[in-house]
Amino acid sequence: METQLHEGFGQGLVKGLSVTLRTMLHRSVTVQYPHVRPDLPARSRGVIALKQENCTVCYKCSRECPDWCIYIDAHKETHEPAGGGRARSAKILDRFAIDYALCMYCGICVEACPFDALFWSREFDYAEYDIHELTHEKERLEEWTYTVLPPPPLEEGAEAPEEASA
Amino acid sequence: MIGDSSVFDTLVGGYWIPLVMKAAAVLVVFLVVPLAVGYMEHKVLAHMQARLGPMEAGAFHGWAQLVADGVKFIQKEDVVPAAADPGVFSLAPAVVLIPYIVTLVAIPFGPRLYALDLDVGVFFVLAMSSVGVIGILMAGWASANKFSLIGALRAAAQLIAYELPLVLVAAAVVMQAGSMSLLQITEAQSHYWNIVYPWQLVGFVIFMMAAVAELTRPPFDMPIADSEIIFGAYTEYTGLKFAFFLLSEYGGIVVMSAVASVLYLGGYQPLPGLAIIPGFLWMFGKIFALSFVIIWLRATFPRLREDQLQRFAWVGLTPLALALILVTSVYKVGV
Numbered sequence: 001m002e003t004q005l006h007e008g009f010g011q012g013l014v015k016g017l018s019v020t021l022r023t024m025l026h027r028s029v030t031v032q033y034p035h036v037r038p039d040l041p042a043r044s045r046g047v048i049a050l051k052q053e054n055c056t057v058c059y060k061c062s063r064e065c066p067d068w069c070i071y072i073d074a075h076k077e078t079h080e081p082a083g084g085g086r087a088r089s090a091k092i093l094d095r096f097a098i099d100y101a102l103c104m105y106c107g108i109c110v111e112a113c114p115f116d117a118l119f120w121s122r123e124f125d126y127a128e129y130d131i132h133e134l135t136h137e138k139e140r141l142e143e144w145t146y147t148v149l150p151p152p153p154l155e156e157g158a159e160a161p162e163e164a165s166a
Numbered sequence: 167m168i169g170d171s172s173v174f175d176t177l178v179g180g181y182w183i184p185l186v187m188k189a190a191a192v193l194v195v196f197l198v199v200p201l202a203v204g205y206m207e208h209k210v211l212a213h214m215q216a217r218l219g220p221m222e223a224g225a226f227h228g229w230a231q232l233v234a235d236g237v238k239f240i241q242k243e244d245v246v247p248a249a250a251d252p253g254v255f256s257l258a259p260a261v262v263l264i265p266y267i268v269t270l271v272a273i274p275f276g277p278r279l280y281a282l283d284l285d286v287g288v289f290f291v292l293a294m295s296s297v298g299v300i301g302i303l304m305a306g307w308a309s310a311n312k313f314s315l316i317g318a319l320r321a322a323a324q325l326i327a328y329e330l331p332l333v334l335v336a337a338a339v340v341m342q343a344g345s346m347s348l349l350q351i352t353e354a355q356s357h358y359w360n361i362v363y364p365w366q367l368v369g370f371v372i373f374m375m376a377a378v379a380e381l382t383r384p385p386f387d388m389p390i391a392d393s394e395i396i397f398g399a400y401t402e403y404t405g406l407k408f409a410f411f412l413l414s415e416y417g418g419i420v421v422m423s424a425v426a427s428v429l430y431l432g433g434y435q436p437l438p439g440l441a442i443i444p445g446f447l448w449m450f451g452k453i454f455a456l457s458f459v460i461i462w463l464r465a466t467f468p469r470l471r472e473d474q475l476q477r478f479a480w481v482g483l484t485p486l487a488l489a490l491i492l493v494t495s496v497y498k499v500g501v
Contacts (some may be wrong), residue, residue, distance in 0.1 A: 013467070016466045016467060017462065017466050019466070020214040020462060020465045020466045021214075021462070023213070023214050023215070023216050024213040024214045026216070028212075028213060028217060028218050029216065030216075030217060030218045032221060056361065066314075112496075136449055
């Protein structure tokens with residue numbers, strides 16, 4: 001009632017009409033998706049890429065994963081050092097797979113990885129006709145690394161990242 | 167110009183050939199212009215909501231969307247409810263659609279571009295545009311569905327309420343022009359369109375509001391209020407019959423815009439200095455401009471409540487329209 005006292009008769013109607021007219025005259029922001037690729041931010045959570053050579057098979061990602069969508073199989077190989085002494089052991093990654101039918105894109109695995117083996121990529125269109133195809137094995141996960149973008153530059157005046165000094 | 171016969175009669179002699187040509191022309195206009203208005207509604211509504219609307223059908227900005235919709239409607243199953251009265255149920259879409267086609271016959275699109283110059287043009291047009299509600303009542307009753315029946319009764323009540331101001335303001339125009347022929351009314355506006363007279367401007371606003379209400383378009387779309395009664399009288403309809411109801415809605419917009427153009431915006435009369443543009447383009451331009459306004463209202467205003475709707479017509483518009491007749495008669499006698 002308060003606003004009715006202040007506004008003249010029909011003023012609200014005119015205001016409403018002007019809002020719709022102005023909206024019509026503005027350019028629509030819709031992206032015509034299949035024809036035009038959306039320009040997503042570099043850190044969009046589309047798919048998780050695996051850099052195999054950085055993986056030490058520590059299993060931290062698969063243990064932290066809330067819905068157990070990461071499969072890791074590995075075996076241990078020992079190498080006799082050339083100069084003699086105790087044999088050195090190394091873990092060899094046999095299988096690394098992420099089941100994207102289960103993954104909820106929480107990113108905890110990326111956070112948990114201590115050796116920068118997992119990265120977010122902004123690619124998102126990997127739908128399949130068969131749900132089993134959504135389990136990406138390590139070769140496919142490796143391919144996603146080529147789509148990983150460098151992190152965007154920090155904003156002006158932002159604190160320098162802690163690891164930058166190292 | 168006046169007294170000249172229609173271009174269809176002078177082009178070829180005889181009785182039957184011009185008649186068939188007129189009927190064909192009216193049908194073509196009725197099938198093309200409402201589809202264009204329907205497409206305009208898709209696009210205008212979309213852009214007013216910061217969307218794009220149809221973009222795929224027909225490759226260029228979805229121009230063929232309504233054609234695609236029509237093809238889809240044809241393919242749909244034609245369902246008649248078990249409890250429905252099949253004859254009346256099937257006849258109702260035609261009763262709604264055909265009067266709008268018939269109305270177009272009397273509307274002049276140019277000094278000689280018309281199918282029929284009726285002496286009772288305004289009367290004929292307004293009478294015909296009201297026949298449709300019988301079809302809606304038939305649809306509502308024959309559907310054997312409570313929502314359909316409520317919707318149909320609302321439509322009928324709305325038509326009775328809004329037909330009155332509509333006819334009264336049209337009568338004011340008739341008084342000013344001294345004729346009921348739509349052609350004569352247009353010719354009477356060759357110097358000044360009716361809308362430049364302040365009281366006729368008010369009449370124009372009343373006419374458009376009443377026309378929107380007669381077409382049961384938002385904000386006066388109580389008869390098809392989807393949140394209350396699903397889709398009113400059209401609830402049980404599918405396929406082609408439903409498409410006919412939709413087509414008659416757009417046809418109604420075209421017809422009402424055309425009548426409003428003739429009564430208030432000078433029909434095919436050009437703006438001063440722009441007579442080089444042919445009359446029928448002016449007419450179609452005015453029709454599309456008024457159709458745009460009707461769509462604009464839909465995009466902007468929320469639906470009125472049923473009692474607000476009735477109150478607005480009986481307490482607001484009808485007395486105003488009566489006063490308008492008084493002013494017009496004073497002007498007519500005094501000047």
